[in-house]
Amino acid sequence: MSAGTHDTGSTDNWDWGAVADFMPHFWDGVLVTLQVLALGSLISFSLGLVWALAFRAPTRLVRWPVGLLTEFVRNTPLLVQLFFLFFVLPEWNIQFSAETTGTLAIGLHYSTYTAQVYRAGIDAVPVGQWEAAKALSLSYRRTWTAVILPQAVRRVVPALGNYVIAMLKDTPLLAGIGVLELLQRSRLEAAQTFQYTEALTVVGVAFILIAYPSSLLLRALERRLVR
Amino acid sequence: MSADTPLSKERPNPAVDGSELIRFDRVVKRFGANTVLDELDFSVASGKHVTLIGPSGSGKTTILRLLMTLIKPDEGTIKVGGAYLTHEEKNGRLVPAGEKHVREVRKNIGMVFQQFNLFPNMKVLRNITEAPVTVLGLPKDEAEQRARDLLDLVGLGDKCDAYPTQLSGGQQQRVAIARALAMRPQVLLLDEVTSALDPELVAGVLDVLRDIAHTTDITMLCVTHEMNFARDISDQVLMFDAGRVIESGPPEKIFSDPEHERTREFLSAVL
Numbered sequence: 001m002s003a004g005t006h007d008t009g010s011t012d013n014w015d016w017g018a019v020a021d022f023m024p025h026f027w028d029g030v031l032v033t034l035q036v037l038a039l040g041s042l043i044s045f046s047l048g049l050v051w052a053l054a055f056r057a058p059t060r061l062v063r064w065p066v067g068l069l070t071e072f073v074r075n076t077p078l079l080v081q082l083f084f085l086f087f088v089l090p091e092w093n094i095q096f097s098a099e100t101t102g103t104l105a106i107g108l109h110y111s112t113y114t115a116q117v118y119r120a121g122i123d124a125v126p127v128g129q130w131e132a133a134k135a136l137s138l139s140y141r142r143t144w145t146a147v148i149l150p151q152a153v154r155r156v157v158p159a160l161g162n163y164v165i166a167m168l169k170d171t172p173l174l175a176g177i178g179v180l181e182l183l184q185r186s187r188l189e190a191a192q193t194f195q196y197t198e199a200l201t202v203v204g205v206a207f208i209l210i211a212y213p214s215s216l217l218l219r220a221l222e223r224r225l226v227r
Numbered sequence: 228m229s230a231d232t233p234l235s236k237e238r239p240n241p242a243v244d245g246s247e248l249i250r251f252d253r254v255v256k257r258f259g260a261n262t263v264l265d266e267l268d269f270s271v272a273s274g275k276h277v278t279l280i281g282p283s284g285s286g287k288t289t290i291l292r293l294l295m296t297l298i299k300p301d302e303g304t305i306k307v308g309g310a311y312l313t314h315e316e317k318n319g320r321l322v323p324a325g326e327k328h329v330r331e332v333r334k335n336i337g338m339v340f341q342q343f344n345l346f347p348n349m350k351v352l353r354n355i356t357e358a359p360v361t362v363l364g365l366p367k368d369e370a371e372q373r374a375r376d377l378l379d380l381v382g383l384g385d386k387c388d389a390y391p392t393q394l395s396g397g398q399q400q401r402v403a404i405a406r407a408l409a410m411r412p413q414v415l416l417l418d419e420v421t422s423a424l425d426p427e428l429v430a431g432v433l434d435v436l437r438d439i440a441h442t443t444d445i446t447m448l449c450v451t452h453e454m455n456f457a458r459d460i461s462d463q464v465l466m467f468d469a470g471r472v473i474e475s476g477p478p479e480k481i482f483s484d485p486e487h488e489r490t491r492e493f494l495s496a497v498l
Contacts (some may be wrong), residue, residue, distance in 0.1 A: 128340060129344060132344035
């Protein structure tokens with residue numbers, strides 16, 4: 001089996017030539033997928049923290065709206081949110097590229113999950129830590145940044161990592177609004193060559209090759225952090 | 228400044244006329260239907276070491292937690308160094324204290340907890356310097372010098388770079404004592420500081436506290452079940468029962484010739 005065996009007529013047999021033809025597009029797709037994943041993670045990590053802090057705000061005027069918003073986003077499908085942002089926002093004269101819209105949507109959607117993760121991490125910090133901070137007259141800001149968050153975040157890094165992997169597996173939804181990520185690349189390729197098996201298989205394998213080592217890495221990190 | 232001994236007698240906020248430092252006036256604290264403190268009145272003179280004894284649930288720890296502003300009284304007022312801890316005066320009227328006012332008064336008070344409550348994410352040295360630097364605005368090197376002096380005082384001069392989890396319970400508690408002292412509080416609250424320790428580690432912690440009690444003029448309020456320690460360091464012992472002080476006096480009196488029947492019962496149970 002070498003890349004040179006072209007077997008163009010058949011659809012039953014595996015065609016390495018088709019794989020080779022797909023590769024340049026494939027790499028472009030990998031790049032887009034990883035880009036969406038990286039930026040989406042960044043958005044979900046930071047926005048989720050904002051939500052988690054808002055859950056603990058001293059006033060209901062903050063807690064209630066944020067609670068409502070995050071519950072709404074968390075309990076509606078990502079694909080619906082994607083379509084909404086992509087097709088409805090332009091009617092209000094807010095227009096982003098498909099990739100930007102997709103990244104924002106996936107980041108926003110996952111921020112409602114990471115918010116719950118952060119919240120659990122914050123709740124797990126013993127009450128004695130708050131009391132010690134108070135007894136030392138630490139400011140509200142210092143209490144959060146120097147005492148509570150370092151302990152909370154350390155605990156939740158593994159859980160956050162799991163959501164990165166889940167997010168990776170949700171990036172193909174962005175094909176629904178035409179983002180040229182892995183799945184969309186393979187669909188375009190297949191639509192031209194009618195060789196679905198090769199392109200889709202390559203994409204599937206690519207997801208395993210990214211996701212599995214990531215989860216191994218995560219487990220190693222977990223062992224280091226949770227002592 | 229860096230030549231300061233860690234426990235110099237200078238006080239950032241000298242007590243009003245040098246006498247009464249803490250005053251509880253008709254303080255009531257309820258938890259649900261349970262009245263823990265019932266119109267409690269008592270005061271502590273500046274520089275005195277006062278031990279609170281009594282059966283569990285009698286409100287001793289509640290007093291320390293009220294002073295540390297970890298909880299608020301339901302009724303009554305608390306004054307520390309002449310300033311209200313619970314209220315502030317606005318246009319001649321007493322109103323519930325705002326966060327800023329509480330923070331100012333609270334700076335005069337330090338607390339050591341039963342469970343140490345060191346910050347596990349910081350090394351020992353930073354546990355001690357964090358508040359002096361960020362709250363008092365001390366320069367970092369000065370705060371570190373102060374912290375090293377205090378660590379020497381509690382016998383842990385070599386543990387600056389350790390994390391709390393690498394220390395024994397007794398060592399952690401001694402760091403916690405150093406951390407509280409680094410703020411140079413007028414009042415040090417000690418909440419059953421040896422209760423969570425293995426028996427063989429208790430003596431080391433008590434020695435440090437004895438040392439501090441005998442060499443400084445810091446005011447101490449101490450809840451403890453170590454009666455020998457109480458006898459040793461106290462100027463005054465307050466016996467609590469059901470949210471009230473039922474008897475108070477110098478330790479010799481309370482421990483050898485108590486007047487109240489409840490005190491006798493309690494002491495015979497714990498001694």
